[in-house]
Amino acid sequence: MNVTRPVGETGRFEIDIAEKTYTGANGVPVPVIRDFRLQIKPESMTVLMGPSGCGKTTFLRILAGLDHNFDGSIEMPEETRIGFMFQEPRLLPWRKVRRNIELVADEAFTEEDLLILADALNIADKLDVYPGELSLGLARRAALARAFATRPNLLLLDEPFVSLDEPTADRLRRLLLEVWEARPTTAVLVTHNPREAVMLADELVLLSPRPTHVLETVPVDVPQNERTPAMIEEIYSDLLKRYPENFAA
Amino acid sequence: MTITQSKIRRDARPWASSGPVVTLISFAGFVAVWFLAAYIADSKLLPGPVEVVEFTIDEAVNGPLLSELGITLWRVAAAFVIAMAIGSVIGIAMGESVVLNRWLDSWLIVLLNLPALVIIILAYVWFGLTEAAAIGAVALNKIPNVIVTLREGARSLDPGLDEMARAYRMPAMERLKHVILPQLQPYIAAASRTGLSLIWKIVLVVELLGRSNGVGFQLHLNFQLFNVTAILGYTIAFVAVMLAIEFFLVQPFERYTTRWRNRPV
Numbered sequence: 001m002n003v004t005r006p007v008g009e010t011g012r013f014e015i016d017i018a019e020k021t022y023t024g025a026n027g028v029p030v031p032v033i034r035d036f037r038l039q040i041k042p043e044s045m046t047v048l049m050g051p052s053g054c055g056k057t058t059f060l061r062i063l064a065g066l067d068h069n070f071d072g073s074i075e076m077p078e079e080t081r082i083g084f085m086f087q088e089p090r091l092l093p094w095r096k097v098r099r100n101i102e103l104v105a106d107e108a109f110t111e112e113d114l115l116i117l118a119d120a121l122n123i124a125d126k127l128d129v130y131p132g133e134l135s136l137g138l139a140r141r142a143a144l145a146r147a148f149a150t151r152p153n154l155l156l157l158d159e160p161f162v163s164l165d166e167p168t169a170d171r172l173r174r175l176l177l178e179v180w181e182a183r184p185t186t187a188v189l190v191t192h193n194p195r196e197a198v199m200l201a202d203e204l205v206l207l208s209p210r211p212t213h214v215l216e217t218v219p220v221d222v223p224q225n226e227r228t229p230a231m232i233e234e235i236y237s238d239l240l241k242r243y244p245e246n247f248a249a
Numbered sequence: 250m251t252i253t254q255s256k257i258r259r260d261a262r263p264w265a266s267s268g269p270v271v272t273l274i275s276f277a278g279f280v281a282v283w284f285l286a287a288y289i290a291d292s293k294l295l296p297g298p299v300e301v302v303e304f305t306i307d308e309a310v311n312g313p314l315l316s317e318l319g320i321t322l323w324r325v326a327a328a329f330v331i332a333m334a335i336g337s338v339i340g341i342a343m344g345e346s347v348v349l350n351r352w353l354d355s356w357l358i359v360l361l362n363l364p365a366l367v368i369i370i371l372a373y374v375w376f377g378l379t380e381a382a383a384i385g386a387v388a389l390n391k392i393p394n395v396i397v398t399l400r401e402g403a404r405s406l407d408p409g410l411d412e413m414a415r416a417y418r419m420p421a422m423e424r425l426k427h428v429i430l431p432q433l434q435p436y437i438a439a440a441s442r443t444g445l446s447l448i449w450k451i452v453l454v455v456e457l458l459g460r461s462n463g464v465g466f467q468l469h470l471n472f473q474l475f476n477v478t479a480i481l482g483y484t485i486a487f488v489a490v491m492l493a494i495e496f497f498l499v500q501p502f503e504r505y506t507t508r509w510r511n512r513p514v
Contacts, residue, residue, distance in 0.1 A: 092431070132509065
């Protein structure tokens with residue numbers, strides 16, 4: 001059985017998943033995660049990279065407390081507030097953007113905080129529209145605002161910039177960094193995109209194919225806002241040499 | 250460019266598809282057919298529209314029409330509220346829980362297929378000719394319909410939004426109000442629509458069989474007197490009230506709850 005043990009205010013996240021299996025359509029159990037051990041540094045950006053279908057989303061769901069059906073344990077601070085940015089924005093289409101954010105926001109989150117956040121993400125003029133009127137890029141920003149409005153101590157991002165054109169994705173990555181640096185939060189981001197991983201990560205966690213486990217943890221020591229495109233390319237080509245399977249685009 | 254195009258199309262829209270005009274002509278056509286049929290038949294058993302409307306007005310001013318109408322409407326409202334409340338709760342629960350659905354499904358099928366008349370007769374036999382038995386029997390006829398519709402609604406709830414609500418630890422009441430009920434709105438609307446029409450038909454039967462007032466009772470009385478004018482008069486009054494409810498209550502409410510869509514209902 002699994003144990004989710006609160007460990008007080010240390011802010012430490014220790015994950016030890018012995019096994020997580022799914023029952024396939026033919027009734028045969030398929031192992032998705034096996035011997036997955038990971039310690040997440042508080043107030044840092046941990047980026048998980050792995051081949052597609054390796055169980056990254058399953059891992060995030062377990063971490064978010066949405067799936068308790070696994071063997072192992074997860075230690076996390078008591079009363080962990082979670083901000084989750086899914087692959088799709090998952091905004092409530094029948095509530096205006098403002099309501100979508102307010103509904104999950106932290107109690108101490110004021111109207112002023114909302115305006116500052118919306119301003120930082122360039123959606124101040126979209127607060128009073130319904131999500132159906134937003135482009136995917138704008139809806140993602142609204143979802144990001146919602147995730148930050150909870151004042152999370154664990155921010156989970158599941159391929160948050162997938163299926164956007166590159167300039168839009170790049171702008172959003174910078175916005176994410178900006179908002180994240182304003183209030184450092186323990187964050188776990190899952191991505192396929194190696195350059196995105198190198199641009200955002202404090203720690204790069206490389207995952208094996210299914211049943212997935214941690215192959216290697218690679219720290220990236222330069223602060224995110226000092227990473228130039230040239231530097232990102234350099235780190236990327238270095239990683240490509242060392243871990244060709246994980247970094248072949 | 251696109252603006253001009255759509256403008257042209259709207260201007261070119263034939264009169265035969267524009268809302269109010271069509272409704273009016275269609276209605277006038279109905280009255281004309283009725284008028285003609287009554288004129289040709291020339292019988293006491295098929296009075297014309299003028300005669301019937303005259304009766305309705307006279308019965309409203311000098312007769313019991315308004316109070317009978319009021320009593321019937323109260324029964325419709327009571328049965329409607331009870332059926333919607335109980336049916337929604339059971340329907341949503343059955344949609345969410347496979348186990349509960351397995352337990353209750355056969356009961357539901359029996360109830361769905363039990364003739365309204367059987368339920369009414371049994372209710373009167375077992376509980377007496379009382380108001381509670383009457384309203385309960387009507388509600389029981391409607392409940393399985395509500396269950397089936399809302400069960401379908403609960404099954405179609407978006408698992409992504411549910412996951413979002415759970416990840417953000419939304420309290421149960423908030424989830425119901427902001428995540429679940431808005432998704433069920435079309436199903437609730439469908440159940441209400443079919444509910445109102447079904448209920449008022451059954452209420453008349455219940456009144457006919459075991460009540461001493463209401464529109465159903467009046468129809469029964471006038472049936473024995475072969476007074477077709479009165480039967481049609483009461484019918485018209487009731488249909489008018491139901492149409493008013495549809496246009497002034499149900500439709501504005503539906504427009505309000507679907508205002509977030511690009512094309513509200």
